[in-house]
Amino acid sequence: MVVTNHPLASAAGAEMLAAGGNAIDAGVAALFALTVVEPMMVGLLGGGMMHLRLPDGSHTVLDGLSAVPAAGRPDMYRPVSQDWPAALETEGRANTLGPLAIATPGNLLAWAEALRRHGRLSLAEVMQPAIRLAERGFQVTPYLAECIAEVAPDLALDPAISAVFLPGGQPPAAGTRLIQAEAAASLRRIAADGPAALHGGPLGATIAAHIQRLGGLLTEADLRAARLVERAPVRGTYRGLEVVGPPPPSSGGVHVIQMLNILEGFDLRASGSGTPETCHFLAEALKIAFADRAAATADPDFVAVPVDRLLSKDYAAERRALIDPHRARAWSAGVAAGESPNTTHLTVADAEGHILCATHTINSLFGARLMVPGTGLIPNNYMALFDPRPGHALSIAPGKRITTSQAPLIALRDGKPLVALGLPGGLRIFGSAMQALIALIDHGMSLQQAVEAPRLWTQGQALEVEPDIPGPTRAALAAMGHEVLPLPHVGGGMAAIRFHPDGMLEGAACWRADGTAIGLGGGLARPGARFWPDAPRR
Numbered sequence: 001m002v003v004t005n006h007p008l009a010s011a012a013g014a015e016m017l018a019a020g021g022n023a024i025d026a027g028v029a030a031l032f033a034l035t036v037v038e039p040m041m042v043g044l045l046g047g048g049m050m051h052l053r054l055p056d057g058s059h060t061v062l063d064g065l066s067a068v069p070a071a072g073r074p075d076m077y078r079p080v081s082q083d084w085p086a087a088l089e090t091e092g093r094a095n096t097l098g099p100l101a102i103a104t105p106g107n108l109l110a111w112a113e114a115l116r117r118h119g120r121l122s123l124a125e126v127m128q129p130a131i132r133l134a135e136r137g138f139q140v141t142p143y144l145a146e147c148i149a150e151v152a153p154d155l156a157l158d159p160a161i162s163a164v165f166l167p168g169g170q171p172p173a174a175g176t177r178l179i180q181a182e183a184a185a186s187l188r189r190i191a192a193d194g195p196a197a198l199h200g201g202p203l204g205a206t207i208a209a210h211i212q213r214l215g216g217l218l219t220e221a222d223l224r225a226a227r228l229v230e231r232a233p234v235r236g237t238y239r240g241l242e243v244v245g246p247p248p249p250s251s252g253g254v255h256v257i258q259m260l261n262i263l264e265g266f267d268l269r270a271s272g273s274g275t276p277e278t279c280h281f282l283a284e285a286l287k288i289a290f291a292d293r294a295a296a297t298a299d300p301d302f303v304a305v306p307v308d309r310l311l312s313k314d315y316a317a318e319r320r321a322l323i324d325p326h327r328a329r330a331w332s333a334g335v336a337a338g339e340s341p342n343t344t345h346l347t348v349a350d351a352e353g354h355i356l357c358a359t360h361t362i363n364s365l366f367g368a369r370l371m372v373p374g375t376g377l378i379p380n381n382y383m384a385l386f387d388p389r390p391g392h393a394l395s396i397a398p399g400k401r402i403t404t405s406q407a408p409l410i411a412l413r414d415g416k417p418l419v420a421l422g423l424p425g426g427l428r429i430f431g432s433a434m435q436a437l438i439a440l441i442d443h444g445m446s447l448q449q450a451v452e453a454p455r456l457w458t459q460g461q462a463l464e465v466e467p468d469i470p471g472p473t474r475a476a477l478a479a480m481g482h483e484v485l486p487l488p489h490v491g492g493g494m495a496a497i498r499f500h501p502d503g504m505l506e507g508a509a510c511w512r513a514d515g516t517a518i519g520l521g522g523g524l525a526r527p528g529a530r531f532w533p534d535a536p537r538r
Contacts, residue, residue, distance in 0.1 A: 001505040002026050003495035004346040005041070005424070007516035008138055009033040012129035013348055014518040016121060024052070024118040025126050027348040027356035028111045032130035032187065034344050036180060037138055040147045040365045041344040041424065044190070044198065045105040045207070045379045048360025049246045050114055051233065051408040053417065055353035059410070061246045063229040064110025064360070065401045066103035066382040069217040072398050074390035076100070082389065090388050097154060099216025101368045101381035103402065107360050109228040112195045118354065124191040131191065134184035134376070141514050142174040147365055154369040161371035161378065183376025200224045203375065210372045211379065236311055238264055239441055242412040247307065249299040252407025252430040254310050255289040259434050261316030262288065268442040274454065274469060276476035277325070283458050283482060284323045286431050287331045290459035295333035298393040299401040328481035331460065343424030345408070347495045349505055357408035357420045359429070405429040411437060417499040421451070424513070425491030428457045432491035451494040451510040464490050
């Protein structure tokens, strides 16, 4: 089963399974394909986290997150405000647009290492679908066309990226064939030379030289020094199930488990899905988690993250006791020591027991909104996720990895996988992943219902709600003191796989992206089978 946010990426993964590969081969092939068909979301010059479960039951997290270049400084930007979260905005959008927004990428290191350790196919083999899509082109979806149109004024500032995505000065219409010949050439070079082509080779030299010419910080030395970090996941329980997720510098695993610990003390099944009572408890748990995230969750090489306390059932009970069941309140951190919604996620599983659950991104739509000429590659704008004010947990420091809300989760029942899921959505990721688990566990929804269920989100300001949250519930929440803000959607397209006791795999993707689930059933002929006219008589 392969579930990604684009049908052609899901098809790329399915092609690897059909060719004898496993879920790792399929997942890496799909990620490379996504760099072509979802260029606004993910790329070789981005970062992310890959959660793997192996047939022996072990879990590991490959951290390919981006990091601050060596020349980064805590005071390199001028924030427009000293108040959080407005402080994330800087003068001239220098941390979000252009060369100073670019952090050291890590995606390629994670993808290649996952394949080397656990795949069956070669890097060149799994990259073929992506190369084919870049060379021959594919039809622009309405979703991609809308994304291009949304940021067209910024894309128009860079000749290289506008030549590809604004032909004739206009965004392409849905159905237009998009060819990326320079990206295909870069992919071919990586297929031949491996990640060294970018991290120490000629491709990396070209990229670093261009960024330096534009006034950015990224250098060849930064690319050579980039490293993959393997991390042990964090674990917690919810109503008898085990939940496994990524550790810091991801805030996803820690704070999903923290919120589930808090919510475990309420009878959400009795209160029901989409009711004022349930929505209120979800909102308060989100605010508690975000208060603690801002205070203490960051790169553990730079900040002593209080993981044990955040995962503690006792700490959750302390915080739960302070929730007013009838009234919204403001929350400050209970422990001591921001982000873009334009990401992608995929979930892949095979019959042998491999699970790949991965979230990767170049951060904002089209990253730094420029392209390195001659490469077809779009750099990230991950520097936007750091606090531009010195002296805080998320402040800038050379080599510091970004803090992400990515939450590629796997839930287990009696030690066996029950569901694997994740989604894009920046700060809205881990709250949305938590709500999908609750939809499955407390409300008994099907997998498709759970990934599509209406979501809400807050980090302490407005309470964002999707259109399918009932009107009476919205009114009741407002009466409780929540500042209700209706939005078309909260978070991005979820990709999930459910594991049934009989070995059946069920995949689901939601309407918030071009999500597609592709499953392979059946298999090769049994030993001894013959073409019927030539089969021996019995």
